[in-house]
Amino acid sequence: MDLTRGYNLSPSVQSRLRLLDWIADNGGKTPGAIVDLGPLFDRKDQEGAMAVAGNLEALEAQGLLRLQKTLGWAGWSGDVLPPGLDLIEDVAARRGDRLRRRQAARDAFLHWLFDCTLDGNEYPDSDDFSSSKYGAYYGEPFTEQDISAASQWLRDEGYLHGTTLASGDVVNAMITTRGQKVVESERSVNAETQQPAPYSVTTVNITGSGNNVAANSSNVSQTTTVQMTEDNSRQLLGLAESLAQLTNSGLLGLTEDQSREAALVVESLRETAELEAAPGGDVRTLLDKAKEVALAGTGTAIGQTLVAAVDQVIQALGLG
Template sequence: MGERGWGWTPSKIRRVRFIEWLVPQSSSATYVPIKPFYDAQPDADALTTQVVHDELRELEQQSLIHLAAGLGGIEGFDALATAKGRLLAEDVQAGRADMRQRRAACRDAMVDWLSSQDASTSLRQPSRDLMLADPRYGTWLAEPFSEADLDAAAAWLRRQGLVDGVTVDECEGPVRLYLTDAGVLCAEEFCSDTVQYVAAQRSTASNAVTIHGPASGVVVGSHGVTQRAGDAVQTTQLDVAALARFADAVALALPALGLAPREQEDARILTGEIVQAASKLRPDQHKLRVLGQSLRTILEGTASNVLAATLLGLWHG
């Protein structure tokens, strides 16, 4: 249903909510009237019989429901959730329980929303709460972000230098805000992926390799290092499995590392990103190297910590 969980159309959000509504009522083989669900929608007046029919047909084509469409408009439509529909509902609800992903999603959505508002100057600072009025940005996995989510996201983005704006004593983050130049870069060059942007910035200084010998120089941000000496070619490939083990070990050890709250949060996000990226059939080695170097940078800040030093020995970049 979409990897990021936001950016969904109102129809897509409504379809997911419908599946969640239908599943608990589909414990038997009895079809369920769909009218009560659609009558309860805030835009019920705009949901014509044709709109409802098209949405239900799409769910049926995706094997998420069985549909019995009778005569007489919406009143004649009954549905039953399939096993695939139940699995979708379970996946969505499990995803919502991941607070780390929720926080990251809210930050990404906020950057993208500000970009869509062309809010890149102090002369244009929309109220952050207006984001909730646009379901494409204010909703994650078919559930609205909370005001607390927005406050935490705005505060984090400001700490990273991606936004600035007007603050009040009652809130941690700015209540009116705009993208800084860094925020615009994140939106335009990193598709509003704040974790990837921050990781890339941190790795810029640490991801430089100096090559000595016949082919001397400095390579920055490369997938690997290739050195030519005559006809010999040597390429350093990333050990994806070792990096994944490193990330897993760091994730387990986080509570004992004594990191500052901000660093612990960043490390938690990075470990999740690494494990997810490493599990793909064709891992993006460049992305993994950047994420891994960023995680090492955080741990290197606690070099006097014996546990951190041990973890750093698991993967050297």
């Protein structure tokens, strides 16, 4: 599931999060606890029941849930696997993080305004935000307080303008040029104005082609050069996207400093993938750093899954 932003999640992802919520609320918060899933199918027509079954099977395919199926859906049961338990806890923590929730509300409201403008509605009714695809955070609706605070902050920062009521609420909001630029550049209004330099390893050339060592190393050893073929670049870019998504969604449980470190690794992976070739030692160091970041937070089970993916990339690049 792509949980990068928390808002504007696809309907299927929101449905699966709600299913996990229901399972957790019905006794599925401990390892091995079998939960009767039959009530999920109650009063559902054929199409609705198939949708529930499909989402449950998708959760199982993602390694989050283990199903015990019968011929009739009413007899289905299952238990949540450790990665699923981590996901339930992490999503609950993210929903309860008032700072991140408020920041997400700002981006969500601005993206909604942008979409309304594209549809020819420059002054949309703010009450319509809640029922839009942007109106929920990890499947849980933004509160009126979230929305009010977001619109006021966006007004104060120059991302929108509108009529301010005596209560402070903003009505007849319209996105400004500054707001449009942020959305079009796929940046967050909460992003820091200056980003630190990407994580990198300094190398020096010894002799010949493709022989490099890490500078200032106590144990210097030669390494081969990794040619950035289409497949090798795809491996690194895929890993970068996975790390970015898990970091931004909070599923790795990283601190603010650890999240910044993860962002540097992501940027370096993307930059390395764009090269024609890169020293093998540099690439291996970068991949080891990705593993270190993955295990730095509290989302250990999900971090282990990412580490396994990194190990696969290491083997694919011949750096094992």
